[in-house]
Amino acid sequence: MNLELQGARVIVTAGAGGIGRAIVDAFQAEGAHVATCDIDGDALKTLPPGVASEEVDVSDHAALGAFVARAADQLGGLDCLVNNAGIAGPTGRIEDLDLADIERCLSVCLTSQFVTIGRAVPFLQASGNPSIVNISSLAGRLGFRLRSPYAAAKWGVIGLTKSMAAELGPDRIRVNAVLPGLVAGERQQRVLQSRADARGTSFAEAEAEAFSYTSIRTYVTPQQIADQVLFLASPRGQTISGQAISVCGDTGMLG
Numbered sequence: 539m540n541l542e543l544q545g546a547r548v549i550v551t552a553g554a555g556g557i558g559r560a561i562v563d564a565f566q567a568e569g570a571h572v573a574t575c576d577i578d579g580d581a582l583k584t585l586p587p588g589v590a591s592e593e594v595d596v597s598d599h600a601a602l603g604a605f606v607a608r609a610a611d612q613l614g615g616l617d618c619l620v621n622n623a624g625i626a627g628p629t630g631r632i633e634d635l636d637l638a639d640i641e642r643c644l645s646v647c648l649t650s651q652f653v654t655i656g657r658a659v660p661f662l663q664a665s666g667n668p669s670i671v672n673i674s675s676l677a678g679r680l681g682f683r684l685r686s687p688y689a690a691a692k693w694g695v696i697g698l699t700k701s702m703a704a705e706l707g708p709d710r711i712r713v714n715a716v717l718p719g720l721v722a723g724e725r726q727q728r729v730l731q732s733r734a735d736a737r738g739t740s741f742a743e744a745e746a747e748a749f750s751y752t753s754i755r756t757y758v759t760p761q762q763i764a765d766q767v768l769f770l771a772s773p774r775g776q777t778i779s780g781q782a783i784s785v786c787g788d789t790g791m792l793g
Contacts, residue, residue, distance in 0.1 A: 541774060546667070547614060549610065549658065550562050551620070552574075553572070553574030554581035554584070559585075561767050575591065575592045576591070596653075597649075597650065617665045617666075625642070626688060627688040628640065669770060669771045671767045672713070672715045677689040679784065680789075680792050703780030712770075712778060714778060716783055719752065751789055751790050752788065756787065762785055
């Protein structure tokens with residue numbers, strides 16, 4: 539399928555690994571021009587030629603905003619912003635969590651998206667096919683025991699998405715959220731291991747429990763998330779806005 543993304547100008551946060559890397563690679567394969575940032579400088583060195591990149595900690599909001607402005611200038615404009623940056627946050631009962639860990643989770647997973655959108659809007663207003671895709675999580679639709687900071691941040695992403703869709707609609711900027719479920723990779727393994735450790739169970743038990751809540755009992759791949767993002771960013775998605783789209787194998791709860 540030709541998604542008509544040849545020459546599209548795209549910014550992806552946290553694009554050096556995992557879901558972000560799959561999104562960067564997918565856009566580039568479609569002929570888009572991509573800029574990305576990541577906290578992992580070594581991982582940035584593995585990006586393919588042609589991808590503009592900077593080492594940025596998205597919790598440094600001044601640096602993040604400056605990156606968006608520089609990247610858009612370097613790209614010659616902006617057609618799509620993908621807010622992918624996120625961290626797992628602390629695992630534990632609310633009374634045991636450290637406030638600094640909670641605040642960092644909110645800063646990375648939610649506040650960073652306010653920053654990037656605010657800086658990107660003037661560039662997107664000049665685009666013929668403007669879109670924003672915010673990566674939320676299934677935790678943004680369901681509660682998540684022992685992961686309350688992460689769930690709260692990802693619920694906030696959906697609220698931000700809905701609000702921005704209404705606010706930016708008159709500028710023809712469509713705004714959507716994608717909600718991954720259990721995504722294959724090291725990060726998901728760390729999350730399940732943390733859950734197992736917090737409950738005093740094994741990784742295998744934590745994994746089996748997670749899949750027991752899912753109709754299609756297999757991991758979602760980063761490529762499947764990237765495919766959804768690209769469709770929303772393409773002209774084929776031009777009337778889709780304000781949506782929170784789950785890619786989760788029909789997961790009913792998160793344990």
